[in-house]
Amino acid sequence: MSQVKGEEEVQEMIKQVDGHGRIVIPKKWRNKHLKNNSYVVLKIKDGEIILKSHEPVDITKHFNSLEVDLKSDLADWDNIKRELLK
Template sequence: MKTEIRKVDSQGRIVLSYKWREKELKDNNEVIILEEKGVLKIIPKKKIDLTKFFDTIELDEDLLEKLENWSEFENYLFKKQYHDRS
């Protein structure tokens, strides 16, 4: 993991490094920002092949409730994917 100190301008903006943008964003210019207590995680927005999750998720009560709201379900999958990498 690389650590950098960046300044935040008066409008709350930061500049993401050129190397990171070239490597992670490529032709896309959207990111997902996960806000946790005292931390922001910036993740490149990528299309996810949901078929890779077929037959891999245990259907418990919590997950069944999330399936009722597709946005909540997607957020659950994003957090699970990136939390498991940490």
């Protein structure tokens, strides 16, 4: 089933839940909204189960680099370490 709400197209599908609580997300939906090995968020709101795609935040982009004002020669790691630990 497909319907339009405002400018957003809403698609619905009836799926059976298996004995282990699993459902199959249609391939077209997975290809469009999920990456391989991606995560989803399951939420219960007003008696409905809501499933949303989730992109984990890559926190490494926040600490792969660091700017510091050093007086030590970069070739002397012992002095750099002492200066950073002050």
